[in-house]
Amino acid sequence: VKVTKETVAENRTHLVQAAARLIREKGVDGVGVAEICQAAGLTHGALYAQFPSKEALAAAAFDEAFEHSFSKLTASAQKNGASLKSYLDFLISARQRDNIIGCPLTASASDIARRDEALSSSFAEGFERMVDAIEAVLGRNNGELGSRDRALTIVAAEIGAIAVARAIAKSKPALSNRVLTAAHRVLGSLEGEQAPSRSAKRRKT
Amino acid sequence: VKVTKETVAENRTHLVQAAARLIREKGVDGVGVAEICQAAGLTHGALYAQFPSKEALAAAAFDEAFEHSFSKLTASAQKNGASLKSYLDFLISARQRDNIIGCPLTASASDIARRDEALSSSFAEGFERMVDAIEAVLGRNNGELGSRDRALTIVAAEIGAIAVARAIAKSKPALSNRVLTAAHRVLGSLEGEQAPSRSAKRRKT
DNA sequence: TGTACATCAGTGAACGCGCGTTCACTGATGTAC
DNA sequence: TGTACATCAGTGAACGCGCGTTCACTGATGTAC
Numbered sequence: 261v262k263v264t265k266e267t268v269a270e271n272r273t274h275l276v277q278a279a280a281r282l283i284r285e286k287g288v289d290g291v292g293v294a295e296i297c298q299a300a301g302l303t304h305g306a307l308y309a310q311f312p313s314k315e316a317l318a319a320a321a322f323d324e325a326f327e328h329s330f331s332k333l334t335a336s337a338q339k340n341g342a343s344l345k346s347y348l349d350f351l352i353s354a355r356q357r358d359n360i361i362g363c364p365l366t367a368s369a370s371d372i373a374r375r376d377e378a379l380s381s382s383f384a385e386g387f388e389r390m391v392d393a394i395e396a397v398l399g400r401n402n403g404e405l406g407s408r409d410r411a412l413t414i415v416a417a418e419i420g421a422i423a424v425a426r427a428i429a430k431s432k433p434a435l436s437n438r439v440l441t442a443a444h445r446v447l448g449s450l451e452g453e454q455a456p457s458r459s460a461k462r463r464k465t
Numbered sequence: 466v467k468v469t470k471e472t473v474a475e476n477r478t479h480l481v482q483a484a485a486r487l488i489r490e491k492g493v494d495g496v497g498v499a500e501i502c503q504a505a506g507l508t509h510g511a512l513y514a515q516f517p518s519k520e521a522l523a524a525a526a527f528d529e530a531f532e533h534s535f536s537k538l539t540a541s542a543q544k545n546g547a548s549l550k551s552y553l554d555f556l557i558s559a560r561q562r563d564n565i566i567g568c569p570l571t572a573s574a575s576d577i578a579r580r581d582e583a584l585s586s587s588f589a590e591g592f593e594r595m596v597d598a599i600e601a602v603l604g605r606n607n608g609e610l611g612s613r614d615r616a617l618t619i620v621a622a623e624i625g626a627i628a629v630a631r632a633i634a635k636s637k638p639a640l641s642n643r644v645l646t647a648a649h650r651v652l653g654s655l656e657g658e659q660a661p662s663r664s665a666k667r668r669k670t
Numbered sequence: 671t672g673t674a675c676a677t678c679a680g681t682g683a684a685c686g687c688g689c690g691t692t693c694a695c696t697g698a699t700g701t702a703c
Numbered sequence: 704t705g706t707a708c709a710t711c712a713g714t715g716a717a718c719g720c721g722c723g724t725t726c727a728c729t730g731a732t733g734t735a736c
Contacts, residue, residue: 383636
């Protein structure tokens, strides 16, 4: 049944969004194409009119999920002043841990290493964007630690903290919460002192 | 073919070790029972004389891998003085990233959340042991951050750093290395100052 | 604007395949005597 | 110690199942005239 161009685009969007949600929830191997297509309101055969394979859909879903998550992050952080604390409030929280359609970085970190290079590239790009965003709100000095090193560590640590918190949520919920609050507090301490801004310097002289 | 009790025990060990290696490498879903049994020198049917299911073997493999990895960690760290740096040298390195039979915490963090509670418990136990080991070598004071919070964060961050380094190794090897060195340096800064020991106090008075 | 028809997104049955698991069978082990 | 036999770890064919993918077909769309 041929459909309008509009419908084609809508169907593709539904497909990608359904894939993003289900893959985040169950993993790439944990969800079938039939289930994804059904969630998108289509039959499983329809997928192959839009994508050459399940893996290609997964890559598109990953990009989509990252875009969505990143825009929510920056919106939330900027509303609250774009400080390191505002980012951490969003990223390291029970809400993020329990969120079905949360950040794809945290959902599939250890999965990615075993998949196509396309997914590795997607992941790396998303990771770098996140690191850039964090670095932008860090002070320049923190002992001998540069802002880039701290930003890289904060993002990697956030990913680890959420992954751990999710992994142990079933068996040790209290410890899971503790990991989140500890990581939030400790990573927050890496903000560093802001080097005097140019306007502040000018005021002094 | 009935075999001696010794052989039974050996076969079981081979089975668990092969499973630990292959699951770490390919993930629980990425490796089949036939492949595991073949690697252990058995046919696939033999598994069910020892374990009720693949998932049960996976749990045993996880415990085994953790035990093995933890004993190597403590041995290596104690040889080098059991400081935070000696732990980080072992845990956050290219060697650890590329190691096939590395720490199971890092291999399957994001996998665990989607599996049985048995695996979640195993993971939580391993995580806590690691946190205890790290906390034992931390100084008591580091600004307002308690040693428990810092230890929890260091282990979670280590897991995240290795997961990220593995995920992006294929597409951005330089960035992968940078994540490791950054995490090593920044987490090392969380060691904290040692509160004066009792003997030192006594010397003062 | 109205008509004829080529296009192609979507359908759903069917495909081969590999999976985890089962089971009748084998034959050396380990035990009872 | 020697013999008879029950045990059961291991074998490998077979099972049902769900997977990703293919394909002949459908029928509304969108275009050519």
